[in-house]
Amino acid sequence: MLRVLIVCSWGMSTSLLVESMLTAASARKCELTVEALSAGEYAGKVEACDVVLIAPQIRHLRKSIEKLAALASKPVAMIEPFHYATMNGEAVLEQVLRMYSA
């Protein structure tokens, strides 16, 4: 079971990406949970996830999120803006799997 945490702004548009990632995961028979939380709420959940992703519209918070993820020694990365824009769950899942195995 792979647990992904996406830190975003209000969770409105990210919920679409989550949907698309879950579809891509079930097509590959890959067990996945994705949680999208706002910058104010995510901190407590870093410990309980495997990979942290940052949505492009809050990249100004990137440093503080990276610091927290590093403390919990979790891999962390920005979501490619174009993948985010096109709600490309397949590509983001690919990125998650690469980060997790690295």
Place this chain on the structure above:
Amino acid sequence: MSNVIERSSDWFERYLVPPLGALASSPYLQAVRDAFIIFTLPLIIAGSVFLIVANPPIPALADLLKPYQNAILVPFNLSFGLMALFLAFGVAYSLAQYYRTEPVQPGILSMVIFLVACMPVRDLTNLTLGEVLPYLGGQGLFVAILTGFLSTEVMYRFRRSRFTIRLPKTVPPNVKRAFEALVPTLLLLTVVWLLEWFVSSHMMIDSAGQVHQLTIPSLLMQVFQPLVVVQDSYPAALLEIILMMLLWSVGIHGMNIVTAMAAPFWLITLNNNVHGGHGIVTEPFYHIFAHLGGSGATWPLVIYMLRSRSSQLRTVGRVALGPAIFNINEPVTFGVPMALNPIMMIPFIGVPMLIVTVNYLAFSLGLVHVPIIQQPFTVPIGISGFIATGGDFRGSLLQVFDLALSALIYYPFFKAWERILIAREESAEQEGRQSASQAAMVQQVAR
């Protein structure tokens, strides 16, 4: 051309993003924003439903409900009407989350000192609810934000310092936490109470000529009143929309950040409108009347993209259509992209500025009823304009007019950007073909 685009977006990245990002990542601003969105927005929206029922847009129905109006407004007054009380909790709670410290205790403490700040120091048994109710709602928002900051800051400092009551290790953590909160609670309670005692030993004469005891929120409202007036003006509206769109232009959530700073002002103005005022610059002024299809009024772009010859734009258009109906446009912002794109940035900032100007005129000339209802920003265009104005169909017409303006101005910029993308896609294709034929040649030579 492509080179110029890359160089200018590098420039934005280097000089525009850091200061805007620093502003956006202030924990105080984020705490206020989270508190408004998580704690008070549901109350505002749910409460507004009762406001609509109490004042239906159909005159015959309104006459019928007239005798029950006050009864229908009870849930409104105790949700929307108490928003500052819950904001006091929310600000302290959210700030504590940013500090990664236990959030409920500072939240409760903030509510308590907020209440102390709102009540005149005297025999409370003869105090009427009507006397304090305005300050627990719209008029108390500034105080609520301050008590939120204060209680979390103080409690956080105490938790990290040596000035707490130390108990043996065998004491259960919950009991320990209760004792830990005791010193900061007593301290803040005393300080705010003494301050309120001093303030409320002075009198104030209101516009109706009645004498009241001053309270901290009524004093603060006197101080902030000029700012509230200034914020509800055309220059302020223009400044706010420029800041919002400048932030979005570098890919940072602009509405979010401006909301954190302006929300108390928007709510005070909206609250005045509910009670018969004619304020214009409120949350619906932006979310419902300016950001049509998402920040930047990008609805028409989605239509253009669906029919584009560029495959990138067509792909984005297909993804963007569904979200656009609900005024969500991250696919447009990051897919076209609008962010860090010097060509699209011009209309991305310019179109909302023009729409704000037109709408400000329409509201101030009385062509459309001023906004009185705040609703989720995801309500589709047309319906939302009708609801926001308390049932004025001209609200919907204004939205349609603004959409037409947006479609007109975006068009030439969209075409220019589309040409660049098509050229890029064609040259990428040619390169692909060339390398394929080269590979074939290499194979032949090898043979």
